[in-house]
Amino acid sequence: MSHFRLLSTDFDGTLISHFSDGLCAPDFAAVLVEHKKSGGLWAVNTGRSLWHAIEGVEKFQPPLQPDFLLTNEREIFHRTPDGRWVPEHGWNETCYQRHDDLFARSMHIFDRIRLLAEGHPGINLSEENGQLAGVITSDEQVMHDFVAFLETERLKLPEFSYQRNTIYLRFAHSDYHKGSALGELCRILQISASDVVAAGDHFNDIPMLDGRYAAHPCCPSNAIPEVRAIVEKSGGHLASKPAAEGVAESWHFFQANRQL
Ligand SMILES: [Mg+2]
Numbered sequence: 545m546s547h548f549r550l551l552s553t554d555f556d557g558t559l560i561s562h563f564s565d566g567l568c569a570p571d572f573a574a575v576l577v578e579h580k581k582s583g584g585l586w587a588v589n590t591g592r593s594l595w596h597a598i599e600g601v602e603k604f605q606p607p608l609q610p611d612f613l614l615t616n617e618r619e620i621f622h623r624t625p626d627g628r629w630v631p632e633h634g635w636n637e638t639c640y641q642r643h644d645d646l647f648a649r650s651m652h653i654f655d656r657i658r659l660l661a662e663g664h665p666g667i668n669l670s671e672e673n674g675q676l677a678g679v680i681t682s683d684e685q686v687m688h689d690f691v692a693f694l695e696t697e698r699l700k701l702p703e704f705s706y707q708r709n710t711i712y713l714r715f716a717h718s719d720y721h722k723g724s725a726l727g728e729l730c731r732i733l734q735i736s737a738s739d740v741v742a743a744g745d746h747f748n749d750i751p752m753l754d755g756r757y758a759a760h761p762c763c764p765s766n767a768i769p770e771v772r773a774i775v776e777k778s779g780g781h782l783a784s785k786p787a788a789e790g791v792a793e794s795w796h797f798f799q800a801n802r803q804l
Contacts, residue, residue, distance in 0.1 A: 547579065547583065547799070548579070548584060548740065548798065548802075550584065550729075550739060551576075551579055551585070551586045552722075552729075552740060552741070552758060553586070553589065553742075554589055554744040554745060554746070555588050555590040555592060555600055556590070556592070557709075557710075557746055558743050558764060558767075559588075560604065560787060560788070564787065566600070567603070568605055568606045569787065569788040571793070572606075572788035572791055573606060574792070575791070575795045575796070577607050577608065579795070580608055585733070586611055587614055587726070588601060588612070588613050589614040589725065589744075589749075589752060590615060591709050591712065592615060592616075593615055594613060598613070609623060614726065617707040617721055617722050618716065618724070619631065619636050619639060619725070620632040620636060620725055620728060632729075632732065635725075635728050639717075639720055642719070646703055646717050649701065650701060653701065653704055654676050656697055657669070657679070657694075660693065666681055666683070666686040667686060668680045676715070677715060678712065678713045678715055679713050680712055681711045687711055687713065690713065691708060694706060703718050703719070704718070705718035707721060707722075709747060721748070721752075722751050722752040723754065723756060724751070724757075726740070726742065726757045726758065727756070737755075737758055739759075740758035740759060740760065741758060741760040741761075742758030742760070742761050742762070743762050743764070743791045743794065744763060745763055745764055745766060745768065746767070746768055747771075753771060753778065753780065754777075761778050762780050762782070762798070763780070763782060763790070764783050764786050764789070764790025764794075765785055766786045766787060780794075783797075
């Protein structure tokens with residue numbers, strides 16, 4: 545039977561809608577079981593931290609556990625047979641090192657961001673390990689304006705990039721995003737892009753939906769227009785159903801088309 549080797553799914557907005565009870569939809573549960581039965585692997589590729597992702601998956605109650613968690617839009621962890629989450633050391637350590645190096649050269653940008661946030665109650669700074677890591681805005685319009693500001697600020701340091709998802713934004717090296725993390729996972733597993741289905745709904749998913757790392761990109765009906773446009777341009781599938789039901793719909797579409 546024809547099947548895909550890797551399913552890479554975003555979590556928030558893609559598997560659970562913002563208004564859902566957080567539980568795995570039956571259609572998607574059936575896909576996971578069928579996918580696993582044919583030897584497929586499942587990666588949750590999220591902007592959540594490792595512990596926040598583990599918590600979300602626990603509440604989701606899928607019929608089987610993900611094989612991989614790709615977290616903070618850049619780190620890779622794999623699950624051991626006894627259920628522990630182990631970092632892909634080489635990738636993660638290089639990732640941390642390159643971000644430390646970049647952020648040490650980004651103080652002038654961080655100073656400007658702090659100054660802006662001081663005068664704007666809708667822009668809240670978020671820190672990780674005592675280091676400025678991103679912003680949370682009061683609404684999506686404020687985020688839109690903040691991104692316009694950041695685009696100007698990063699002109700002199702193009703490696704200084706960011707990943708955004710609704711009102712959340714994380715500073716990032718331009719080489720690190722959900723797409724490059726997925727690409728590294730495929731390199732480790734020796735899986736080609738033609739064997740990968742990827743599903744996402746928001747800006748931070750775009751790097752894994754442009755066809756480069758997953759030849760079968762898709763999005764649920766609640767995806768933002770920018771994501772729908774990328775999925776369409778890459779020849780992927782736009783589901784008519786929301787969240788996990790939509791991912792299940794797309795997976796069946798790809799399966800049916802592949803078997804033709
Ligand atoms: Mg999402």
